[in-house]
Amino acid sequence: MLKYFTIFSLSLQNEFTYRLNFILWRSRNILRFLMTFFLWQGVFYSNRSVFGYSQQDMLTYVFLVLVINTFVLSAPSAENIGGEIARGDLSNYLVKPVNYLKYWFTRDLSSKVLNLAFAVFEISVLALMLRPDIKLPEDLVNLLAFFLASVLAMVIYFLISITAASFAFWRPEDIWGARFFIAILIETFAGGIFPLDILPGFLKIVLQLTPFPYLIYFPIAIILGKITGITLIRILFQSLVWTLLMFFLAKLLWKKGLKSYSAEGK
8 A cells, every 4th residue: 555655656757757747737727718718708699598597507617517527537647558558668668566556546545635735726716717607516416416527527537547458469650530529529528618417308318328328428417416316326326337337347358468568569
């Protein structure tokens, strides 16, 4: 346990070493937030309600997307694992007394803690500048369910990253294309651009058969009070099911990949 705490601490220091990367990531999130914020503000300029959302609900959704993106999607493992496999650098870890996947999960946690701290500051500044009408959570049950759904979303995203990176064992030259494809799917179908319940009914049903809505949309819908009662229990259960499914898939691909790994990058 102590070695992973050391990894966590060193990873925090490493984030400050590569300050430009960190600043660019935070700037990207803020720019995307501002674009989405002013887009929806313009939509509500002449409308009191759009797709069943009030201006207060929609702007709250936009602010929460910034928080969820920070907690769920800020993960250095998503960018590095596939590259280390393709280059043969994985060999350096296999001979050390540390679990490679736990190592990257710990690094992800350190990145999320740092990003979340900056996100709180950024949201405070943006709220003072923009003075939006934000809907604060009133139901403690939904607030607790939001935290649980967010933690499950974080784990699901990590497992998706492992699954995508595992293809580098067989097609190392295509790893960046696979990562880009996964990023497009998440950007489109996770709910980071718009709430997914504005889509036609059959599309919403189809999306629930994928892990993507559980990354952003469902946690935010829970804290906004749009998912309650039996539906809330069902969504949390489905999030847990997707966590388990992605765990077994990631574990299966990783084990098969290690058997065929030959460190060709070296």
